[in-house]
Amino acid sequence: MTYISEKNIDDAINFQCDTGNYHTFCPISCVAWLYQKIEDSFFLVIGTKTCGYFLQNAMGVMIFAEPRYAMAELEEGDISAQLNDYNELKRICEQIKRDRNPSVIVWIGTCTTEIIKMDLEGIAPKLEQEIGIPIVVARANGLDYAFTQGEDTVLAAMVNRCPRESEIKQEKRHNPLLQLLNFGKKPEEADSQYHPHPPLVLFGSVPDPVVTNLTLELKKQGIRVDGWLPAKRYTELPVIDEGYYVVGVNPFLSRTATTLMRRRKCKLINAPFPIGPDGTRAWIEKICGVFGIQPRGLEEREAQSWASVQDYIDLVKGKTVFFMGDNLLEISLARFLTRCGMRVLEIGIPYMDKRYQKAELELLVRTCEEMGVPVPPIVEKPDNYSQIQRIKQLKPDLVITGMAHANPLEARGINTKWSVEFTFAQIHGFTNARDILELVTRPLRRNARLLELGWTSLVQE
């Protein structure tokens, strides 16, 4: 693998930054998947009716399944500081404790709490003492972040709650029951199938089947996963200490990575993300490389994975795709689709962390070289209006975009795929390559069937 420095990436890729007038989900939407992931949590979004209305509409039917999230809806008295923030939050959190008794309450700060400078980080520790439930504060607001970055702010806040080795040892000493529970386990025996390597913790919220899947893929290489951030339950947050290795599974987790490095002195393995067979292989290879392990059977594993999606590849080969950009998965998806034989015309992305995504960017450049296609321009903070002008001009075979533009583009005869589906579908690891292509090809398959009817454009312009 040729090494490309940051400067070389800048030479190889045309980075642009536009006006930031684009459509995306508010980062508070992360509560929708995080409350399901962290089973003993309760997410309290401290904001206005606007936030509530967004959540209620964006989450659709989930809202009716007794969700473990709610709004602390700010009223005029809160804004003008006639009411005391501490007392108000105390009243609400006590009610939550009474009704749901969660193991953690996550406060999601919003634009409003930022503007009125509500001191959530200051109030939380005091209230935590008083009601006896941990309170984690994450500022997932639309002033600073887009969509999936909400998860990043929550996980970054969770890092500080992960136990240290010393705390665990102390707890063991003070808690004979814990020793009793561990009694009978023979860790040495279990370890024999793993290579000796420093502890490794993975970060990023993915559905449990994906957790199992990626953990097993690493196990095949003799690499032990010592923990995931987040775990299934808040009470099971992994031990993270100085010298641990960490690796991300999603491209939007730069704050979490930074926090792990700076606050916990962890070593970040900078790898491409395990999205697509190519990404998964590169991800595993990079981890193996860091630990000095020779990967086994990865090439066959990747080839096998590609072979199983050949029918879909035949469909997308030679087609063009345009990412309008709204969830930060764009680079990884573009790299994967390039490998599938598609030509990417533009990669829109809300925010581009060239350091955290360095390995992914390098893989993108290399993939483009190997597939003999130009490296697409990366447009940070895109301007949707100008993008639509470009789409009209370029007439891509597929536009990956938000729901605000999908129907209007379809009505103009342009195939679209709703981008949010990529954040909710299982897209990681070798086995899920088919799911990504299932999503990408769906509009192509559907519209191919309707094509013979001849009604492609349904508007007069």
Next chain:
Amino acid sequence: MKLAYWMYAGPAHIGTLRIASSFKRVHAIMHAPLGDDYFNVMRSMLEREKNFTPVTASIVDRNVLARGSQEKVVDNIIRKDKEEKPDLIILTPTCTSSILQEDLANFVERARLNTDSDVLLADVNHYRVNELQAAERTLKQVVQFYLEKAERKGDIVTEKTPNPSVNIIGISTLGFHNQHDGRELQKLMTDLGITVNSIVPQGASVHELKKMPSAWFNLIPYRELGLATATYLQEKWGMPYVDITPMGVLETARCIRKIQEVLNQQGANVNYEDYITHQTLNVSQAVWFSRSIDCQNLTGKKAVVFGDNTHAAAMTKILTREMGVHVVLAGTYCKYDRDWFCQQVEGLCDRVLVTEDYTEVADAIAEIEPEAIFGTQMERHVAKRLNIPCGVISAPIHIQNFPIGYRPFLGYEGSNQIADLVYNSFTLGMEDHLLEIFGGHDTKEVLTKSISAQSDLNWSEEALRELEKIPGFVRGRVKRNTEKFARERGITRITLEVMYAAKEALGA
């Protein structure tokens, strides 16, 4: 602070955006952080809109927080003016801009100097009004702006049309079945020989507004939207208005009689009585339908109604007066207009509930255990949980409430649609009867799914078998009532005797 899981009416800016996107060539610019343009998704999804929603955001980010919006808002307005060439740009404040207290009015003033389009600042305060009130205000603001502008320019059309004519005010984007209602009202007006002068705001151009005063009267089909505009038009231009919602056969007749009165006062000399009779008895099927023997089974059935003012009030009237259904509870989430609602449903239901808290509504429903619910999407979900049928009659609504088939709620065709909705919500009449005789579809069915499935009470074999004979949809209620009866009397074993005693005592 208020702990809230769900809300009936959206935030103020949604109301403004609904008005802006209803008009033709009107563009709204929200002063909002990233992600607040969720309105575009709703419109594109729910209404399956083919065109780009004319709403963009002037993004409030960290820099704006530090230095103020400065030129940003003005630049965005001017840019949109060049790109889209709209007739009007409405600068829309959000909760965020409400507390930033930037001088948006000043931005509007400055932008106006450089645009061909008109520019307005929506006069809504996020913390004082909700979606419905904001829509009401914005519509009035736009109408007033263009009438006054036309008056200044001297091209306002105040001369009445030669034939009786009407402005239909209040049909809007994302309104519950508004598109279909609009068509039905137009048809009704044509039948009555009344020319439709304009429909506002849906599909209207702001340039048409100047001819609004030439109509003989204004028709306000919905309580929530249009009344402020109608009041303004009456005060300033002396135009009478009719604000009776023509929903249900009786109210449609009352609305038409009121129109007749308003027109005759202006010398039209019309008589619609024959039309009303003909429609009621021969054209609309609703009256005959509720008279037909199959609908006897609806008599005295218990129902709960909840929704916005217009639909909940009209539905209560229809159920009680036209179908003989027993409305136990009628409620609305339009707290700001509660008196009107209470007055409308007075004497037509046992209890009135005015609340914005869905758990209060859900608890009331669970307690009443009605045979059918007529409410919003929220009540539909409550109903599903309690295994009670539900018909959706009001916003908030989901995509299935934007049918592509013709489904008005207003006028004579609307009354047909409502009759179907009501009838299909209750278990079909003869089926109900037969089920009762033969003890349910499937006598082998196990007793689960009911809320009190896990009970500490002991049922005798015989009593259980008897319970199984009771049709599924009332079985849960009979079981609960019997158990309640038993508990109150300290009975631990439920036998046939206890069951019948409970039935007699509770009438269940």
